Amino acid sequence: MECNYESRLLMGEAWAIRDGTNVRFWVDRWVQGCGPLINDTARVVEPIVRGRMICEFVTDVGTWDYSLMEGYLSHTKLLYIALHRPPARDQGENSFYWTFEPTGNFFVKTAYCFLAQVGWAEEDRVWKSIWSCRGPQRVRTFLWLAAHARLLTNEHRARRQLTSSALCEGCSCGQETTLHALRDCSRAQAVWRRIVLQSCQHDFFIMPLQRWLKCNLSGSDDHWAATFGIAYWLLWNWRNNDLFEEGFMRPSDKCQAISRVVESWKVTGDSGRESAQLRKCWKCIGWQCPPGPN
Numbered sequence: 482m483e484c485n486y487e488s489r490l491l492m493g494e495a496w497a498i499r500d501g502t503n504v505r506f507w508v509d510r511w512v513q514g515c516g517p518l519i520n521d522t523a524r525v526v527e528p529i530v531r532g533r534m535i536c537e538f539v540t541d542v543g544t545w546d547y548s549l550m551e552g553y554l555s556h557t558k559l560l561y562i563a564l565h566r567p568p569a570r571d572q573g574e575n576s577f578y579w580t581f582e583p584t585g586n587f588f589v590k591t592a593y594c595f596l597a598q599v600g601w602a603e604e605d606r607v608w609k610s611i612w613s614c615r616g617p618q619r620v621r622t623f624l625w626l627a628a629h630a631r632l633l634t635n636e637h638r639a640r641r642q643l644t645s646s647a648l649c650e651g652c653s654c655g656q657e658t659t660l661h662a663l664r665d666c667s668r669a670q671a672v673w674r675r676i677v678l679q680s681c682q683h684d685f686f687i688m689p690l691q692r693w694l695k696c697n698l699s700g701s702d703d704h705w706a707a708t709f710g711i712a713y714w715l716l717w718n719w720r721n722n723d724l725f726e727e728g729f730m731r732p733s734d735k736c737q738a739i740s741r742v743v744e745s746w747k748v749t750g751d752s753g754r755e756s757a758q759l760r761k762c763w764k765c766i767g768w769q770c771p772p773g774p775n
């Protein structure tokens with residue numbers, strides 16, 4: 482699964498503030514319950530003040546100087562800061578601590594439990610959205626492989642030393658990761674931009690893989706979930722055929738090709754045959770006198 486364990490672990494690190502001399506107010510993680518303050522400001526923190534240390538945000542009488550924070554931070558964030566004792570020179574050196582352990586000390590066991598907990602919760606949500614979405618079974622299986630970054634993209638093949646280049650052969654614009662092959666590559670983008678609502682396109686193209694799958698598969702719109710899954714699967718098939726099947730031609734109207742598969746699946750279901758429900762028909766039947774000798 483594409484997940485950044487290092488960044489998750491960094492969420493557990495924080496500074497305990499004493500003299501506030503070597504910890505940056507905006508950039509470092511030091512406010513309990515919050516990430517770096519710069520990630521949550523109402524306006525851009527100018528580069529000239531971005532590197533200021535926490536000890537610079539204290540008045541001459543030793544209280545927090547809120548005038549330097551106003552305009553940048555919400556009232557709630559200011560309240561969080563107010564919970565911390567302002568730094569002072571006689572309080573000693575700042576120190577790191579591990580927020581997931583009451584003692585503040587880092588233990589591999591706590592870190593493992595934290596990662597396992599977060600990982601399973603996320604995996605569970607993606608699992609549910611994939612297996613409950615409407616669409617052909619083979620598409621659901623494919624989605625599951627994609628969600629776990631098991632597709633043999635060039636980036637994956639290069640890591641396994643199956644190829645010398647991780648670049649996308651379709652556009653040569655970057656490494657061919659799962660998201661690149663199936664969403665961000667110019668050829669995939671051209672398809673998505675025709676079938677995704679204009680108002681949704683901004684979010685659609687910036688989400689990370691797991692969230693992207695979950696959002697598109699777990700909504701209340703069954704038709705969209707099926708269309709999304711089938712488009713995703715066809716884009717991968719077309720990509721493979723481009724690479725490995727000599728003379729392969731993509732359909733001239735890809736959206737129409739996707740729509741045809743969606744409609745066909747609606748009629749035939751996974752069996753590939755007309756569904757029992759559609760074959761059902763009503764007939765009036767009754768006893769009829771058998772032909773007898775006249």
Ligand SMILES: [Zn+2]
Pocket residue numbers: 649650651652653654655661665666667
């Ligand atoms: Zn590409």
